[in-house]
Amino acid sequence: MRPIDRRMMLGAGSAAVIAAAAGGFTSTAAQARAPVVGKQAVGFYRLKIGDFEITVISDGSLAFEPSLWNAPQKDVVDTLAAEGRDTRSVPFQLNTLVVNTGERLVLIDTGAGGKFQQSSGTLVTNLMAAGYRPEQIDTVIFTHLHPDHLWGATSANGSALVFPNADYVCSEAEVAFWSDAALPGHVPAAMRQMVEATQLALKAIASRLKRIKSGAEIFSGIASVDTPGHTPGHISVAITSGSDALMVSGDVVANATLSFRHPGWGIGFDMDQGQAAKTRSAFLDRCASDRTLIASYHLPFPALGRVLRNGTVYRWAPAEWRWTV
Numbered sequence: 001m002r003p004i005d006r007r008m009m010l011g012a013g014s015a016a017v018i019a020a021a022a023g024g025f026t027s028t029a030a031q032a033r034a035p036v037v038g039k040q041a042v043g044f045y046r047l048k049i050g051d052f053e054i055t056v057i058s059d060g061s062l063a064f065e066p067s068l069w070n071a072p073q074k075d076v077v078d079t080l081a082a083e084g085r086d087t088r089s090v091p092f093q094l095n096t097l098v099v100n101t102g103e104r105l106v107l108i109d110t111g112a113g114g115k116f117q118q119s120s121g122t123l124v125t126n127l128m129a130a131g132y133r134p135e136q137i138d139t140v141i142f143t144h145l146h147p148d149h150l151w152g153a154t155s156a157n158g159s160a161l162v163f164p165n166a167d168y169v170c171s172e173a174e175v176a177f178w179s180d181a182a183l184p185g186h187v188p189a190a191m192r193q194m195v196e197a198t199q200l201a202l203k204a205i206a207s208r209l210k211r212i213k214s215g216a217e218i219f220s221g222i223a224s225v226d227t228p229g230h231t232p233g234h235i236s237v238a239i240t241s242g243s244d245a246l247m248v249s250g251d252v253v254a255n256a257t258l259s260f261r262h263p264g265w266g267i268g269f270d271m272d273q274g275q276a277a278k279t280r281s282a283f284l285d286r287c288a289s290d291r292t293l294i295a296s297y298h299l300p301f302p303a304l305g306r307v308l309r310n311g312t313v314y315r316w317a318p319a320e321w322r323w324t325v
């Protein structure tokens, strides 16, 4: 019998060749065609930070063209291509986070609720698959109030709260900016509907909304970190328990390649481009120096990893996937 070489393995009809080499068994009913499933099975991922059990829960993803980046298009495309990325459509994962402190269940950001792009809106399904019910969420912390972080807080038509027993926490600067009644009149026409929908969602949670100063502690072991620029009151969230720590970046970084290779490049959603770039560089510098474990909202699921520095350029180093918590 001829040994199976690499050319045979890669060649057309290689399955038949291997079957023949293995003893020549023939097709049976056990090899019947299976239906196409068409979806991923994994929508949550757990880790421990000290005594806290953390679960990354996916709300799906969004996608934007590379022109979302405020940088020469050729440079953006070349940078993506150099790392083997899709150069036409850039995915933005939506990685919300549940923190079980033992005393309360805290959700950080609520996804887009399927209202921003239809590829979002899987948070509740994945939350329940992870063993939680929406009524169990005690507190929702918003890193900021963009649609892909806030709109999942209300039902499809906006009339009901998805997390009916939760209190809500957001920085006072962020709430003040988005609550301004004059805001819809100050933004470009294309953004007006988005701003109005955001104001409606804010109204729905208003009676339970607690405004904090950026940088304030929220609960023991959960503190906000002032990281403005992407939005005026954007915060990151520092989680510490025992000797473990996790930094929840929010939207300080948006992409595992572009935000790290070119921290100076902003995206169209960065409301203050200069401040966002400054915040991003300082954040990357500090996290690289401290070797901080990061949970990032838009990076590839489960978006846990560290920042490595090489001169003024950084690299995202994803954490190893662990099957045990």
Ligand SMILES: [Zn+2]
Binding pocket: 146, 148, 149, 251, 297, 298
């Ligand atoms: Zn976002």
